[in-house]
Amino acid sequence: KVKLRILVEANGVTYEKSLEATHELLKPFINKLNVCYCLRQVHSLNHKLILTQSLIQSINQSINQSINQSNLLFVHALDVEGLFRISGSQADLLARKALFDKGDVQLSKDDSPHMITGLVKIFLRELQEPLCTAALYDTFLASAGSLDSIKRSIGQLPVHNRNLLQHLIHFLTFVSNNSHVNLMNHSNLGRIFGPNLFWKRQEEGAPKMDMNQLQATSERTNTITEKLIVNYDEMFDEPLASATSGRLTLQAKMLGHKKSVQWLALADQDRKVCSLDTLGLLKIWDSQTHKLITEFSVCEQGALIYSMITTSTDTIWTATSQSVCIWQLNGKLIGEAPGEAYSLCESPCGDVWVGGAQVMSIYSLRDIPKQAGTSPIKPIGTDLFNQNMFVLALVAVGKNRVWGCSSNKSLYVWDAKTKEMLKTIEIPEKRPKRITYVETEDSETVWVGGDEGVIQIINAKTYEVMNKIDNGGWDKIFVLTTIGSREVWSATWDIVVRVWDPKTRELTAEIKGYHADAISAILEVPNLKGGAECSNIWFGSYDKSISTYQLRSKDGSGESSKWSNANAKRSNVKPIRIGFTSRG
Structure with missing residues:
Protein backbone atom coordinates (compact mmCIF):
# COMPACT_ATOMS: atom_id res chain seq x y z
CA LYS A 1 0.00 0.00 0.00
CA VAL A 2 1.00 3.62 -0.61
CA LYS A 3 0.26 6.53 1.70
CA LEU A 4 -0.70 9.78 -0.04
CA ARG A 5 -0.99 13.19 1.68
CA ILE A 6 -2.96 15.87 -0.16
CA LEU A 7 -3.09 19.59 0.76
CA VAL A 8 -5.71 21.83 -0.85
CA GLU A 9 -6.01 25.58 -0.29
CA ALA A 10 -9.35 27.22 -1.09
CA ASN A 11 -10.48 30.76 -0.20
CA GLY A 12 -7.71 31.13 2.35
CA VAL A 13 -8.48 27.85 4.06
CA THR A 14 -6.12 24.83 3.86
CA TYR A 15 -7.63 21.37 3.78
CA GLU A 16 -5.61 18.21 4.38
CA LYS A 17 -6.47 14.64 3.41
CA SER A 18 -4.49 11.40 3.83
CA LEU A 19 -5.19 8.32 1.74
CA GLU A 20 -3.82 4.81 1.89
CA ALA A 21 -4.33 2.37 -1.00
CA THR A 22 -2.50 0.45 -3.68
CA HIS A 23 -0.73 2.24 -6.48
CA GLU A 24 -3.22 0.87 -9.02
CA LEU A 25 -6.15 2.40 -7.13
CA LEU A 26 -4.44 5.74 -6.46
CA LYS A 27 -3.29 6.38 -10.01
CA PRO A 28 -6.79 7.07 -11.50
CA PHE A 29 -7.65 9.12 -8.41
CA ILE A 30 -4.54 11.26 -8.92
CA ASN A 31 -5.44 11.73 -12.59
CA LYS A 32 -8.95 12.77 -11.59
CA LEU A 33 -7.59 15.27 -9.08
CA ASN A 34 -5.38 16.81 -11.73
CA VAL A 35 -8.34 17.12 -14.11
CA CYS A 36 -10.48 18.68 -11.36
CA TYR A 37 -7.68 21.08 -10.50
CA CYS A 38 -7.49 22.30 -14.09
CA LEU A 39 -11.27 22.75 -14.27
CA ARG A 40 -11.38 24.63 -10.99
CA GLN A 41 -8.67 26.98 -12.26
CA VAL A 42 -10.88 27.78 -15.23
CA HIS A 43 -13.64 28.75 -12.75
CA SER A 44 -11.19 31.07 -10.92
CA LEU A 45 -11.10 28.95 -7.78
CA ASN A 46 -7.75 29.29 -6.06
CA HIS A 47 -6.93 25.61 -5.52
CA LYS A 48 -3.40 24.36 -5.08
CA LEU A 49 -2.72 20.64 -5.35
CA ILE A 50 0.63 19.78 -3.82
CA LEU A 51 1.43 16.57 -5.65
CA THR A 52 4.71 16.82 -7.52
CA GLN A 53 5.94 14.61 -10.31
CA SER A 54 8.90 13.61 -8.14
CA LEU A 55 6.47 12.18 -5.56
CA ILE A 56 4.72 10.11 -8.23
CA GLN A 57 8.09 8.83 -9.49
CA SER A 58 9.08 7.98 -5.92
CA ILE A 59 5.87 5.98 -5.43
CA ASN A 60 6.44 4.12 -8.70
CA GLN A 61 10.05 3.38 -7.81
CA SER A 62 9.17 2.05 -4.35
CA ILE A 63 6.47 -0.25 -5.73
CA ASN A 64 8.71 -1.57 -8.49
CA GLN A 65 11.48 -2.27 -5.99
CA SER A 66 9.04 -4.12 -3.74
CA ILE A 67 7.81 -6.29 -6.62
CA ASN A 68 11.32 -7.11 -7.81
CA GLN A 69 12.43 -8.15 -4.33
CA SER A 70 9.31 -10.10 -3.36
CA ASN A 71 10.86 -13.42 -4.37
CA LEU A 72 13.94 -13.18 -2.15
CA LEU A 73 12.64 -15.55 0.51
CA PHE A 74 11.32 -18.00 -2.07
CA VAL A 75 14.59 -18.19 -4.00
CA HIS A 76 17.09 -18.01 -1.16
CA ALA A 77 15.47 -18.95 2.15
CA LEU A 78 13.08 -21.89 1.89
CA ASP A 79 15.75 -24.15 3.37
CA VAL A 80 16.46 -21.90 6.38
CA GLU A 81 15.77 -23.73 9.61
CA GLY A 82 13.15 -22.05 11.79
CA LEU A 83 11.95 -19.65 9.09
CA PHE A 84 9.38 -17.27 10.69
CA ARG A 85 9.98 -18.89 14.10
CA ILE A 86 13.50 -17.64 14.84
CA SER A 87 13.78 -13.90 15.46
CA GLY A 88 16.54 -11.86 13.91
CA SER A 89 18.54 -9.13 15.58
CA GLN A 90 16.10 -6.69 17.18
CA ALA A 91 18.42 -3.77 16.49
CA ASP A 92 18.66 -4.65 12.78
CA LEU A 93 14.92 -5.27 12.65
CA LEU A 94 14.00 -1.89 14.13
CA ALA A 95 16.52 -0.09 11.96
CA ARG A 96 15.21 -1.67 8.78
CA LYS A 97 11.60 -1.01 9.86
CA ALA A 98 12.45 2.68 10.22
CA LEU A 99 13.80 2.69 6.67
CA PHE A 100 10.68 0.94 5.41
CA ASP A 101 8.49 3.55 7.11
CA LYS A 102 10.39 6.19 5.12
CA GLY A 103 9.76 4.34 1.86
CA ASP A 104 13.18 2.69 1.52
CA VAL A 105 12.29 -0.92 0.72
CA GLN A 106 15.66 -2.08 -0.52
CA LEU A 107 16.32 -5.75 0.24
CA SER A 108 18.99 -8.14 -1.02
CA LYS A 109 19.86 -11.82 -0.79
CA ASP A 110 22.54 -10.86 1.75
CA ASP A 111 19.91 -9.72 4.25
CA SER A 112 19.12 -12.16 7.04
CA PRO A 113 16.00 -14.20 6.19
CA HIS A 114 14.99 -13.96 9.86
CA MET A 115 15.11 -10.16 9.62
CA ILE A 116 12.87 -10.21 6.54
CA THR A 117 10.36 -12.61 8.10
CA GLY A 118 10.40 -10.44 11.23
CA LEU A 119 9.34 -7.47 9.10
CA VAL A 120 6.46 -9.50 7.69
CA LYS A 121 5.18 -10.32 11.17
CA ILE A 122 5.56 -6.71 12.35
CA PHE A 123 3.63 -5.51 9.30
CA LEU A 124 0.73 -7.84 10.09
CA ARG A 125 0.71 -6.96 13.80
CA GLU A 126 0.77 -3.19 13.26
CA LEU A 127 -2.09 -2.98 10.78
CA GLN A 128 -4.93 -0.77 11.99
CA GLU A 129 -7.10 -3.87 11.90
CA PRO A 130 -6.26 -7.54 11.25
CA LEU A 131 -5.72 -8.72 7.68
CA CYS A 132 -8.83 -10.89 7.98
CA THR A 133 -10.70 -7.85 9.41
CA ALA A 134 -12.32 -7.30 12.77
CA ALA A 135 -15.77 -7.41 11.17
CA LEU A 136 -15.25 -11.01 10.05
CA TYR A 137 -13.44 -12.15 13.19
CA ASP A 138 -16.42 -13.98 14.68
CA THR A 139 -17.41 -15.34 11.25
CA PHE A 140 -14.00 -16.92 10.79
CA LEU A 141 -14.03 -18.38 14.31
CA ALA A 142 -17.44 -19.94 13.67
CA SER A 143 -16.16 -21.46 10.40
CA ALA A 144 -13.13 -23.20 11.93
CA GLY A 145 -14.60 -26.69 11.57
CA SER A 146 -15.61 -26.47 7.91
CA LEU A 147 -13.47 -25.83 4.83
CA ASP A 148 -16.51 -24.58 2.90
CA SER A 149 -17.30 -22.10 5.65
CA ILE A 150 -13.71 -20.85 5.75
CA LYS A 151 -13.78 -20.38 1.97
CA ARG A 152 -17.04 -18.42 2.18
CA SER A 153 -15.50 -16.22 4.87
CA ILE A 154 -12.51 -15.54 2.64
CA GLY A 155 -14.91 -14.53 -0.11
CA GLN A 156 -16.33 -11.81 2.16
CA LEU A 157 -12.95 -10.13 2.65
CA PRO A 158 -12.22 -6.86 0.86
CA VAL A 159 -10.44 -7.58 -2.41
CA HIS A 160 -7.03 -6.27 -1.29
CA ASN A 161 -7.17 -8.14 2.00
CA ARG A 162 -8.07 -11.32 0.14
CA ASN A 163 -5.25 -10.86 -2.37
CA LEU A 164 -2.65 -10.25 0.31
CA LEU A 165 -3.91 -13.23 2.33
CA GLN A 166 -3.59 -15.43 -0.76
CA HIS A 167 -0.03 -14.25 -1.41
CA LEU A 168 0.94 -14.98 2.17
CA ILE A 169 -0.70 -18.43 2.38
CA HIS A 170 0.68 -19.36 -1.05
CA PHE A 171 4.21 -18.72 0.17
CA LEU A 172 3.59 -20.56 3.44
CA THR A 173 2.60 -23.67 1.48
CA PHE A 174 6.11 -23.79 0.02
CA VAL A 175 7.63 -23.32 3.47
CA SER A 176 5.48 -26.14 4.86
CA ASN A 177 6.19 -28.50 1.95
CA ASN A 178 9.90 -28.25 2.73
CA SER A 179 9.52 -28.77 6.47
CA HIS A 180 11.90 -31.75 6.24
CA VAL A 181 14.60 -29.12 5.67
CA ASN A 182 13.42 -25.96 7.47
CA LEU A 183 11.53 -27.75 10.31
CA MET A 184 8.50 -25.49 9.80
CA ASN A 185 5.42 -27.59 9.07
CA HIS A 186 1.86 -26.32 8.68
CA SER A 187 1.18 -26.75 12.39
CA ASN A 188 4.17 -24.59 13.39
CA LEU A 189 3.23 -21.94 10.85
CA GLY A 190 -0.39 -21.99 12.02
CA ARG A 191 0.68 -21.19 15.58
CA ILE A 192 2.83 -18.30 14.36
CA PHE A 193 0.41 -16.69 11.90
CA GLY A 194 -2.92 -17.44 13.57
CA PRO A 195 -2.58 -14.59 16.12
CA ASN A 196 -1.24 -12.27 13.38
CA LEU A 197 -4.12 -12.84 10.97
CA PHE A 198 -7.05 -13.04 13.39
CA TRP A 199 -7.43 -10.65 16.33
CA LYS A 200 -10.00 -8.25 17.69
CA ARG A 201 -9.47 -5.17 19.79
CA GLN A 202 -11.10 -5.27 23.21
CA GLU A 203 -13.99 -2.80 23.30
CA GLU A 204 -14.19 -0.41 26.21
CA GLY A 205 -16.48 -1.68 28.95
CA ALA A 206 -16.63 -5.20 27.51
CA PRO A 207 -15.86 -8.01 29.98
CA LYS A 208 -12.37 -9.41 29.62
CA MET A 209 -12.00 -12.95 28.33
CA ASP A 210 -10.67 -15.43 30.83
CA MET A 211 -7.64 -17.60 30.14
CA ASN A 212 -9.68 -20.59 28.96
CA GLN A 213 -11.55 -18.44 26.43
CA LEU A 214 -8.30 -16.93 25.18
CA GLN A 215 -6.75 -20.35 24.79
CA ALA A 216 -9.77 -21.75 22.96
CA THR A 217 -9.87 -18.74 20.64
CA SER A 218 -6.16 -19.01 19.94
CA GLU A 219 -6.46 -22.69 19.10
CA ARG A 220 -9.25 -21.99 16.62
CA THR A 221 -7.37 -19.20 14.83
CA ASN A 222 -4.31 -21.45 14.62
CA THR A 223 -6.46 -24.27 13.23
CA ILE A 224 -7.97 -21.98 10.58
CA THR A 225 -4.51 -20.81 9.47
CA GLU A 226 -3.28 -24.40 9.36
CA LYS A 227 -6.24 -25.41 7.18
CA LEU A 228 -5.58 -22.48 4.85
CA ILE A 229 -2.02 -23.72 4.31
CA VAL A 230 -2.90 -27.40 3.88
CA ASN A 231 -5.91 -26.73 1.62
CA TYR A 232 -4.60 -23.73 -0.33
CA ASP A 233 -5.82 -24.98 -3.73
CA GLU A 234 -9.34 -25.45 -2.39
CA MET A 235 -9.45 -22.11 -0.59
CA PHE A 236 -8.32 -19.97 -3.53
CA ASP A 237 -9.71 -20.69 -6.98
CA GLU A 238 -7.54 -18.46 -9.15
CA PRO A 239 -3.73 -18.86 -9.39
CA LEU A 240 -1.64 -15.88 -8.41
CA ALA A 241 -0.37 -13.74 -11.24
CA SER A 242 3.00 -13.55 -9.47
CA ALA A 243 3.27 -17.36 -9.64
CA THR A 244 2.66 -17.40 -13.40
CA SER A 245 5.33 -16.73 -15.99
CA GLY A 246 3.99 -16.86 -19.53
CA ARG A 247 2.54 -20.36 -19.95
CA LEU A 248 4.06 -21.68 -16.72
CA THR A 249 2.28 -21.62 -13.36
CA LEU A 250 4.39 -22.50 -10.33
CA GLN A 251 3.28 -25.63 -8.48
CA ALA A 252 6.01 -26.73 -6.10
CA LYS A 253 9.60 -26.26 -5.08
CA MET A 254 11.47 -29.19 -3.54
CA LEU A 255 14.64 -28.96 -1.47
CA GLY A 256 16.91 -31.54 0.09
CA HIS A 257 19.67 -32.09 -2.45
CA LYS A 258 23.14 -31.22 -1.19
CA LYS A 259 24.64 -30.28 -4.54
CA SER A 260 23.53 -29.20 -8.02
CA VAL A 261 20.57 -31.14 -9.42
CA GLN A 262 21.71 -32.07 -12.92
CA TRP A 263 19.60 -35.07 -13.97
CA LEU A 264 15.85 -35.75 -13.99
CA ALA A 265 14.13 -38.83 -15.44
CA LEU A 266 10.69 -40.50 -15.41
CA ALA A 267 10.10 -44.05 -14.14
CA ASP A 268 7.35 -46.50 -13.15
CA GLN A 269 4.99 -45.58 -16.00
CA ASP A 270 5.54 -41.87 -15.35
CA ARG A 271 4.40 -42.18 -11.72
CA LYS A 272 7.87 -41.39 -10.35
CA VAL A 273 10.57 -38.83 -11.07
CA CYS A 274 14.22 -39.54 -10.30
CA SER A 275 16.55 -36.63 -9.52
CA LEU A 276 20.31 -36.92 -9.11
CA ASP A 277 22.81 -34.35 -7.88
CA THR A 278 26.55 -34.08 -8.43
CA LEU A 279 27.27 -35.51 -4.98
CA GLY A 280 25.59 -38.78 -5.96
CA LEU A 281 22.38 -38.40 -3.94
CA LEU A 282 19.45 -39.83 -5.92
CA LYS A 283 15.92 -38.94 -4.83
CA ILE A 284 12.69 -40.51 -6.10
CA TRP A 285 9.55 -38.34 -6.04
CA ASP A 286 5.89 -38.95 -6.68
CA SER A 287 5.39 -37.26 -10.07
CA GLN A 288 1.88 -36.07 -9.19
CA THR A 289 2.08 -35.04 -5.52
CA HIS A 290 5.80 -34.06 -5.48
CA LYS A 291 6.26 -36.04 -2.27
CA LEU A 292 9.63 -37.68 -1.62
CA ILE A 293 9.40 -41.49 -1.78
CA THR A 294 12.99 -42.57 -1.09
CA GLU A 295 16.60 -41.53 -1.54
CA PHE A 296 19.99 -43.27 -1.75
CA SER A 297 23.57 -42.68 -2.87
CA ILE A 427 30.92 -29.77 -36.53
CA PRO A 428 32.64 -26.51 -35.46
CA GLU A 429 32.01 -26.96 -31.74
CA LYS A 430 34.80 -27.46 -29.19
CA ARG A 431 32.84 -29.43 -26.62
CA PRO A 432 29.44 -30.59 -27.91
CA LYS A 433 27.78 -32.01 -24.79
CA ARG A 434 24.02 -31.63 -25.33
CA ILE A 435 22.06 -33.40 -28.05
CA THR A 436 18.34 -33.94 -28.69
CA TYR A 437 16.16 -35.40 -31.43
CA VAL A 438 13.30 -33.26 -32.78
CA GLU A 439 10.55 -34.76 -34.94
CA THR A 440 7.83 -32.63 -36.53
CA GLU A 441 5.21 -33.37 -39.17
CA ASP A 442 7.58 -32.63 -42.04
CA SER A 443 11.13 -32.92 -40.68
CA GLU A 444 13.53 -34.83 -38.45
CA THR A 445 16.43 -32.90 -36.98
CA VAL A 446 19.12 -33.32 -34.36
CA TRP A 447 20.03 -30.29 -32.24
CA VAL A 448 23.53 -30.12 -30.73
CA GLY A 449 24.92 -27.58 -28.26
CA GLY A 450 27.85 -27.20 -25.92
CA ASP A 451 30.22 -24.94 -24.02
CA GLU A 452 30.44 -22.34 -26.78
CA GLY A 453 26.71 -21.62 -26.54
CA VAL A 454 26.09 -22.39 -30.22
CA ILE A 455 23.25 -24.67 -31.38
CA GLN A 456 23.82 -26.71 -34.53
CA ILE A 457 20.70 -28.10 -36.26
CA ILE A 458 21.35 -31.13 -38.48
CA ASN A 459 19.00 -32.94 -40.85
CA ALA A 460 18.59 -36.43 -39.37
CA LYS A 461 18.23 -38.03 -42.83
CA THR A 462 20.71 -36.16 -45.03
CA TYR A 463 23.18 -35.32 -42.23
CA GLU A 464 23.48 -31.74 -43.52
CA VAL A 465 23.81 -28.80 -41.12
CA MET A 466 20.56 -26.90 -41.77
CA ASN A 467 20.85 -24.02 -39.29
CA LYS A 468 23.12 -22.52 -36.72
CA ILE A 469 21.94 -20.48 -33.72
CA ASP A 470 24.83 -18.31 -32.57
CA ASN A 471 25.61 -17.50 -28.97
CA GLY A 472 23.34 -14.64 -27.99
CA GLY A 473 25.30 -13.77 -24.87
CA TRP A 474 24.13 -16.74 -22.82
CA ASP A 475 27.45 -18.68 -22.86
CA LYS A 476 27.27 -22.44 -22.09
CA ILE A 477 24.27 -24.60 -22.92
CA PHE A 478 23.35 -26.94 -20.09
CA VAL A 479 20.11 -28.42 -21.45
CA LEU A 480 18.66 -29.14 -24.88
CA THR A 481 15.37 -31.05 -24.81
CA THR A 482 12.09 -31.39 -26.66
CA ILE A 483 8.81 -30.50 -24.99
CA GLY A 484 6.08 -32.47 -26.71
CA SER A 485 6.85 -32.40 -30.42
CA ARG A 486 6.30 -28.70 -30.93
CA GLU A 487 9.11 -26.99 -29.04
CA VAL A 488 12.79 -27.19 -28.15
CA TRP A 489 13.85 -25.81 -24.78
CA SER A 490 17.40 -24.79 -23.91
CA ALA A 491 18.88 -23.75 -20.56
CA THR A 492 22.00 -21.63 -20.37
CA TRP A 493 24.48 -20.06 -17.99
CA ASP A 494 22.49 -16.81 -17.71
CA ILE A 495 19.71 -18.55 -15.71
CA VAL A 496 17.26 -18.23 -18.62
CA VAL A 497 15.31 -21.03 -20.31
CA ARG A 498 14.65 -20.33 -23.98
CA VAL A 499 11.89 -21.83 -26.09
CA TRP A 500 12.53 -22.43 -29.81
CA ASP A 501 10.19 -23.22 -32.68
CA PRO A 502 11.61 -26.39 -34.30
CA LYS A 503 10.29 -25.38 -37.74
CA THR A 504 11.35 -21.74 -37.95
CA ARG A 505 14.24 -22.13 -35.46
CA GLU A 506 13.14 -18.82 -33.97
CA LEU A 507 13.09 -17.89 -30.30
CA THR A 508 9.49 -17.78 -29.09
CA ALA A 509 9.82 -17.26 -25.32
CA GLU A 510 12.29 -16.68 -22.49
CA ILE A 511 11.62 -18.02 -19.01
CA LYS A 512 13.40 -17.11 -15.80
CA GLY A 513 12.15 -19.35 -13.04
CA TYR A 514 12.34 -19.17 -9.27
CA HIS A 515 15.98 -20.21 -8.99
CA ALA A 516 19.16 -18.55 -7.80
CA ASP A 517 21.33 -20.31 -10.39
CA ALA A 518 21.18 -21.84 -13.85
CA ILE A 519 18.70 -24.57 -14.82
CA SER A 520 20.64 -27.81 -15.33
CA ALA A 521 17.80 -30.27 -16.09
CA ILE A 522 14.34 -30.00 -17.68
CA LEU A 523 11.74 -32.77 -17.70
CA GLU A 524 8.20 -32.88 -19.07
CA VAL A 525 5.92 -34.90 -16.78
CA PRO A 526 2.36 -35.91 -17.77
CA ASN A 527 -0.53 -35.18 -15.45
CA LEU A 528 -1.91 -38.68 -14.97
CA LYS A 529 -5.19 -37.30 -13.69
CA GLY A 530 -5.89 -35.81 -17.11
CA GLY A 531 -8.22 -32.87 -17.49
CA ALA A 532 -7.05 -29.41 -18.43
CA GLU A 533 -3.70 -29.73 -16.71
CA CYS A 534 -2.17 -32.30 -19.01
CA SER A 535 1.47 -31.42 -18.76
CA ASN A 536 3.92 -30.34 -16.06
CA ILE A 537 7.51 -29.16 -16.32
CA TRP A 538 10.19 -29.97 -13.75
CA PHE A 539 13.32 -27.80 -13.49
CA GLY A 540 16.47 -28.96 -11.71
CA SER A 541 18.96 -26.24 -10.83
CA TYR A 542 22.52 -25.63 -9.83
CA ASP A 543 21.08 -23.98 -6.70
CA LYS A 544 20.26 -27.53 -5.43
CA SER A 545 16.49 -27.19 -5.80
CA ILE A 546 13.73 -28.55 -8.05
CA SER A 547 10.70 -26.52 -9.11
CA THR A 548 7.62 -27.75 -10.95
CA TYR A 549 5.19 -25.86 -13.16
CA GLN A 550 1.90 -26.45 -14.91
CA LEU A 551 2.37 -25.92 -18.64
CA ARG A 552 -0.39 -24.37 -20.70
CA SER A 553 -0.44 -24.70 -24.47
CA LYS A 554 0.20 -21.72 -26.72
CA ASP A 555 -3.51 -21.16 -27.24
CA GLY A 556 -4.11 -21.15 -23.47
CA SER A 557 -6.34 -24.22 -23.51
CA GLY A 558 -4.16 -26.11 -21.07
CA GLU A 559 -3.91 -29.10 -23.38
CA SER A 560 -0.45 -30.51 -23.81
CA SER A 561 1.15 -31.20 -27.14
CA LYS A 562 1.78 -34.72 -28.36
CA TRP A 563 4.28 -36.70 -26.30
CA SER A 564 7.56 -37.65 -27.88
CA ASN A 565 8.71 -40.14 -25.25
CA ALA A 566 6.49 -40.22 -22.16
CA ASN A 567 3.42 -42.46 -22.33
CA ALA A 568 4.70 -44.10 -25.52
CA LYS A 569 4.21 -47.85 -25.77
CA ARG A 570 7.48 -49.72 -25.49
CA SER A 571 8.21 -52.13 -28.29
CA ASN A 572 9.28 -55.65 -27.45
CA VAL A 573 13.03 -56.16 -27.43
CA LYS A 574 14.16 -58.56 -30.12
CA PRO A 575 16.80 -61.11 -29.18
CA ILE A 576 20.32 -60.07 -30.13
CA ARG A 577 23.13 -62.53 -30.63
CA ILE A 578 25.56 -62.39 -27.70
CA GLY A 579 28.94 -61.04 -28.71
CA PHE A 580 27.63 -59.13 -31.74
CA THR A 581 29.65 -55.91 -32.01
CA SER A 582 29.63 -52.85 -34.19
CA ARG A 583 32.62 -54.36 -35.98
CA GLY A 584 30.52 -57.38 -37.00
Missing part, protein backbone atom coordinates in the same frame (compact mmCIF):
# COMPACT_ATOMS: atom_id res chain seq x y z
CA VAL A 298 24.71 -44.02 -6.24
CA CYS A 299 28.48 -43.58 -6.07
CA GLU A 300 31.44 -43.68 -3.77
CA GLN A 301 32.83 -40.47 -2.34
CA GLY A 302 35.12 -38.72 -4.78
CA ALA A 303 33.58 -40.17 -7.95
CA LEU A 304 32.41 -37.75 -10.63
CA ILE A 305 28.91 -38.32 -11.99
CA TYR A 306 28.40 -37.70 -15.69
CA SER A 307 24.95 -39.00 -16.59
CA MET A 308 21.76 -40.78 -15.48
CA ILE A 309 18.85 -42.37 -17.35
CA THR A 310 15.88 -44.58 -16.53
CA THR A 311 14.97 -47.39 -18.90
CA SER A 312 11.81 -49.10 -20.14
CA THR A 313 12.48 -51.89 -17.61
CA ASP A 314 12.39 -49.37 -14.74
CA THR A 315 16.08 -49.61 -13.96
CA ILE A 316 18.22 -46.58 -13.18
CA TRP A 317 21.61 -46.33 -14.92
CA THR A 318 24.34 -43.97 -13.69
CA ALA A 319 27.61 -43.18 -15.45
CA THR A 320 30.53 -42.03 -13.29
CA SER A 321 34.29 -41.63 -13.41
CA GLN A 322 34.58 -45.11 -11.88
CA SER A 323 31.85 -47.29 -13.39
CA VAL A 324 28.39 -47.78 -14.83
CA CYS A 325 25.91 -48.85 -12.14
CA ILE A 326 22.39 -50.23 -12.52
CA TRP A 327 19.84 -49.73 -9.74
CA GLN A 328 16.35 -50.79 -8.81
CA LEU A 329 13.88 -48.04 -7.92
CA ASN A 330 14.11 -49.11 -4.28
CA GLY A 331 17.82 -48.28 -4.22
CA LYS A 332 19.26 -51.80 -4.50
CA LEU A 333 22.26 -52.24 -6.78
CA ILE A 334 21.60 -54.71 -9.62
CA GLY A 335 25.02 -54.70 -11.22
CA GLU A 336 28.13 -52.70 -12.05
CA ALA A 337 30.51 -52.46 -15.00
CA PRO A 338 33.91 -50.93 -14.13
CA GLY A 339 35.41 -48.14 -16.19
CA GLU A 340 34.84 -44.43 -16.72
CA ALA A 341 31.62 -43.56 -18.58
CA TYR A 342 30.26 -40.21 -19.76
CA SER A 343 26.95 -40.74 -21.54
CA LEU A 344 23.93 -43.09 -21.56
CA CYS A 345 21.07 -43.75 -23.93
CA GLU A 346 18.40 -46.42 -24.46
CA SER A 347 18.18 -47.27 -28.15
CA PRO A 348 14.92 -47.96 -30.05
CA CYS A 349 15.90 -51.65 -29.98
CA GLY A 350 15.92 -52.00 -26.19
CA ASP A 351 19.67 -51.69 -25.61
CA VAL A 352 21.56 -49.27 -23.41
CA TRP A 353 24.48 -47.55 -25.11
CA VAL A 354 27.29 -46.30 -22.87
CA GLY A 355 29.81 -43.78 -24.12
CA GLY A 356 33.09 -44.07 -22.28
CA ALA A 357 36.73 -43.09 -22.60
CA GLN A 358 37.71 -44.21 -26.14
CA VAL A 359 35.09 -46.98 -26.14
CA MET A 360 31.38 -47.49 -26.75
CA SER A 361 29.70 -50.34 -24.85
CA ILE A 362 26.24 -51.76 -25.55
CA TYR A 363 24.11 -53.70 -23.05
CA SER A 364 20.90 -55.59 -23.81
CA LEU A 365 18.14 -54.91 -21.31
CA ARG A 366 16.95 -58.48 -21.85
CA ASP A 367 20.15 -59.70 -20.19
CA ILE A 368 19.94 -57.39 -17.17
CA PRO A 369 18.70 -59.27 -14.07
CA LYS A 370 15.68 -57.91 -12.25
CA GLN A 371 17.01 -58.69 -8.79
CA ALA A 372 20.09 -57.21 -7.18
CA GLY A 373 23.38 -59.04 -7.46
CA THR A 374 22.19 -62.18 -9.29
CA SER A 375 24.73 -62.18 -12.14
CA PRO A 376 27.57 -60.11 -13.62
CA ILE A 377 26.77 -57.36 -16.11
CA LYS A 378 28.46 -57.79 -19.47
CA PRO A 379 28.12 -55.80 -22.72
CA ILE A 380 26.87 -57.44 -25.90
CA GLY A 381 29.20 -55.29 -27.96
CA THR A 382 31.99 -52.73 -27.83
CA ASP A 383 33.57 -50.34 -30.28
CA LEU A 384 37.00 -48.73 -29.78
CA PHE A 385 37.68 -45.17 -30.89
CA ASN A 386 40.72 -43.03 -31.40
CA GLN A 387 42.88 -42.01 -28.49
CA ASN A 388 41.64 -39.03 -26.42
CA MET A 389 38.12 -39.21 -27.92
CA PHE A 390 35.15 -39.28 -25.53
CA VAL A 391 31.46 -39.63 -26.37
CA LEU A 392 29.92 -36.87 -24.24
CA ALA A 393 26.23 -37.28 -25.13
CA LEU A 394 23.96 -39.84 -26.83
CA VAL A 395 20.40 -39.77 -28.17
CA ALA A 396 18.03 -42.21 -29.89
CA VAL A 397 16.97 -40.90 -33.31
CA GLY A 398 13.95 -42.22 -35.17
CA LYS A 399 13.24 -45.94 -35.24
CA ASN A 400 16.74 -47.34 -35.70
CA ARG A 401 19.48 -44.77 -35.11
CA VAL A 402 21.72 -43.68 -32.26
CA TRP A 403 23.64 -40.42 -32.48
CA GLY A 404 26.55 -39.37 -30.29
CA CYS A 405 28.63 -36.20 -30.00
CA SER A 406 32.27 -36.45 -29.04
CA SER A 407 35.11 -34.37 -27.70
CA ASN A 408 36.86 -34.29 -31.10
CA LYS A 409 34.20 -32.02 -32.70
CA SER A 410 32.49 -34.94 -34.39
CA LEU A 411 29.02 -36.49 -34.50
CA TYR A 412 28.67 -40.25 -34.93
CA VAL A 413 25.63 -42.08 -36.28
CA TRP A 414 25.06 -45.78 -35.61
CA ASP A 415 22.47 -48.28 -36.78
CA ALA A 416 20.67 -49.33 -33.59
CA LYS A 417 19.99 -52.84 -34.97
CA THR A 418 23.29 -53.82 -36.61
CA LYS A 419 25.42 -51.61 -34.30
CA GLU A 420 27.38 -50.43 -37.37
CA MET A 421 28.64 -46.86 -37.66
CA LEU A 422 26.88 -45.15 -40.56
CA LYS A 423 28.25 -41.63 -40.59
CA THR A 424 30.77 -39.24 -39.07
CA ILE A 425 29.91 -35.53 -39.18
CA GLU A 426 32.38 -32.76 -38.41
